[in-house]
Amino acid sequence: MSGSELGDFLRTRRLALRPADVGFPAGSRRRTPGLRRVEVALLANMSVDYYSRLEQSRRANPSEALLANLARALRLSVDERDYLYRLAGFQPPASNGISGYVEPSMMFLLDSLTTVPAHVMDDLTTVLAQNTLSRALVGSWAGGDGRSANVAWRWFTDDGSRALNVPEEHEEIGRGYVADLRAAAARRGRDRTVGQLIADLSAASGEFASYWDEMRVAPLQSTRKILNHSHAGRLDVQCDFVLSSTSGQRLVIFRPQPGSGTADSFDFLQVLGQQSFDPQEPGAQ
Numbered sequence: 001m002s003g004s005e006l007g008d009f010l011r012t013r014r015l016a017l018r019p020a021d022v023g024f025p026a027g028s029r030r031r032t033p034g035l036r037r038v039e040v041a042l043l044a045n046m047s048v049d050y051y052s053r054l055e056q057s058r059r060a061n062p063s064e065a066l067l068a069n070l071a072r073a074l075r076l077s078v079d080e081r082d083y084l085y086r087l088a089g090f091q092p093p094a095s096n097g098i099s100g101y102v103e104p105s106m107m108f109l110l111d112s113l114t115t116v117p118a119h120v121m122d123d124l125t126t127v128l129a130q131n132t133l134s135r136a137l138v139g140s141w142a143g144g145d146g147r148s149a150n151v152a153w154r155w156f157t158d159d160g161s162r163a164l165n166v167p168e169e170h171e172e173i174g175r176g177y178v179a180d181l182r183a184a185a186a187r188r189g190r191d192r193t194v195g196q197l198i199a200d201l202s203a204a205s206g207e208f209a210s211y212w213d214e215m216r217v218a219p220l221q222s223t224r225k226i227l228n229h230s231h232a233g234r235l236d237v238q239c240d241f242v243l244s245s246t247s248g249q250r251l252v253i254f255r256p257q258p259g260s261g262t263a264d265s266f267d268f269l270q271v272l273g274q275q276s277f278d279p280q281e282p283g284a285q
Contacts (some may be wrong), residue, residue: 006087007057013074014040014055021075023111023131043073045143064090068100069143072129075104100143102128103244109251116254116266123184123248124194125151125177136269137229137254138164152177153197156205166226176223178208179216186217187248219243220250224257232269236260 015034019025024039041051046066054062062070067088071081081101082092093101102110106120110131117133119142127141127149147153154161155177162170181201185194201208220241227235235256242251256262 004057006084007055009084009087010040010051010070010074011055013076013080017075021111022073022107023114040070040073044069062088064093065100065143068093072100072102072107075107077104100128103247103249106244106249106251109242113253115263115270116256117269118251118253120249120251121151123187123250124181124197127151128249133266133269134254136272137227137232137235147197150197152181153201156201156208164227164229166228169225173225174207175211175214175216176218176220178211178214179218180220182212182215182217183219184248227254229265229269231272232265235262235265237262 014037015032017035018033019030019035019039022035022039022043024035037052037055038048041048044051044066046069064085067085067090070076071084074080076084078101085092102120107129110118110120110129113131115133117131117137119130119134119138120128122128126147127144130138130140130142141149141151143149151161155174165173181194181198185191185198188194198212202212222238222240225237225239227237229235235254238255238257240253240255242253244250256266
């Protein structure tokens, strides 16, 4: 299909969204309905100039990773996502593949969570989307290159990824990720992606290999955690999971423990997170 069809489709989907649909304030300076290009670019983790060229059909060869970001940013349904891929000349991703796509229902829930950190990850613990507080708490993981967005991979290969968690909880957390990965491998069967991840983790981490040999099978469950944030200090949270029965994606919510003061610390983190970008600012990219 032509590049103009791709541009037209992106433009119509952008104009069909309201700021509130994606968690942005409506503001008072809007003269037309829909999202601004700068807002879609922010949500899709790309430059405004690049997105503008796509809409204007001045460049019609986005990568599959970029298409996944756009599908998530524009809150496309599965059918709309597949249509977008075909417009760009790609086959739609397999239903159990790691495509970066997030279910619209999951994105709706994520957008509605504005006072607590939350993110969406797939059944292999790859972070697909984050709210502002999640980025302020753990850093910007969604949309990372290679395995940089995979929680289990970073836990066992990057000591810095454990800095947020108190040392006395490290063993339990590591065993939990391994048991969760074994459960995902059982569901997926002979899946090349999960098989390669397990093989690479076993080669890279003796700790992972020892836990894998224990053959524990258990999806991640709601767990109380103590976090030490470099700016917000000690955080006492309940880490909850909301599971999609269709895709296996999980919404991870860091809920403050009552009476701990963590909710006030989240207010402070919210301010830090918002300082990085103001969607109402015309020049922001």
